[in-house]
Amino acid sequence: MLKAHFKKKLPTFELEADISLSNGILALVGPSGAGKTTILQCLAGLQTPSWGEINIHGKNVFSSQHGTDVPIRNRRIGYVFQDYALFPNMTVEKNVMYGKPKKGSVPNKVLTAANVLEMLKIEHLRNRYPNQISGGEKQRVALARALMTEPELLLLDEPLSALDQDTRSTLQQELLKLQAQWQIPFILVTHDPQEAEMLGDQIIKLDRGKQEGIRKLHRVQ
């Protein structure tokens, strides 16, 4: 469950986000420079909002009023970067294992690299380096790496924009499946309205930092 209402001053406009999401996929759609990535970064703790509150699963991770600002590493948020940000000095397996919680710290699920790699169909790549795999494969590795931390919220910044049409359609389907399996809220940034329609249970349109429309859809699974 995510509840966030915050503002962030940017050089040319002020961004305002008001998001409430319990499960499913929220698609943030808008042109380049609308502030979509800034919203994700504020939620993750990579940027600090100028005002507002962010609550994840009832836990207050940011509050300008109370001076709360929980460090990124304690927010339990998975983040998939636009360019995947895979560590080039590590194999696929080491990338995926990088964020695995220490034993005992998260008792609810038993996650091993093997089953995350299998779920995303990348077991055969475990000993390769990021520069030896394709764009679609990189995307799966980035997803696996983020899920390995057992996040309570997954943020995806234009995860499919650099992929060809075929890979893109396949991965869209897989994202839907993954969300249904994982049962945590996903926020997905995209500049493609069609993709937003296809993936979003909820769509927020953003233009120059203002939320222009919120639509709740009931997707037929």
Add this chain to the structure above:
Amino acid sequence: MEFSYIPIILSLKVALAAVIIVACSSIPIAALMAKREFWGKDVVESIITLPLVLPPSVIGFMLLYVFGKNGPLGKLFELWFHTRIVFTLAGAVIAAAVVAFPLMYQAVKVAIENVDQNLEKAARTLGARELRVFFTITLPLALNGIVAGLVLAFARSLGEFGATLMIAGNIPGKTQTMPIAIYFANEAGDTGQASILVIIMTVFSFLVIYGLNRWGKGPRRDTRGGGA
């Protein structure tokens, strides 16, 4: 006169010790300067780079002042270790380290700044603390620059003359490094000794520059995040 290889050994000792000091000090300082903003940062940056542009005699003079018998650090050394710095090999090491520091610092700082910040951010979202981010992401990806800095610092230490002469003097077998031995052999008309040392230094310097150039053109590790 018979050829003496002792200056070569002394030079190697000095350069090695100086490089160790420079490596240990420049990496944390460069990381701090690349990553943190603080008041007066430009002044600190200028002071760090100063030995690169100051004449060696000025550096030598300053070192004599600081490490001399009545200098603040000279006195401390005398008190703690019952030893002096001036006219010892330690003085030569300090002189070499001071002139080599900015070269290493610049190389490391640029290398750290060039590491894709998204990779460091990604590591943080994966639960890593700052030290882990630094040792598992930043440092390995800046390795090319660090190695280049080490080689340059070693070469510069080996070639240090002016400041070394002022603080360590010219004591054959004790502080007489290669560049100093060349100068005094030439002054004394011993061109044989001077020529051999000149050839060794030139060949070595050539190999360093050639090696760095070749390495720079070689297959570099991709420091970007595997983007398409």
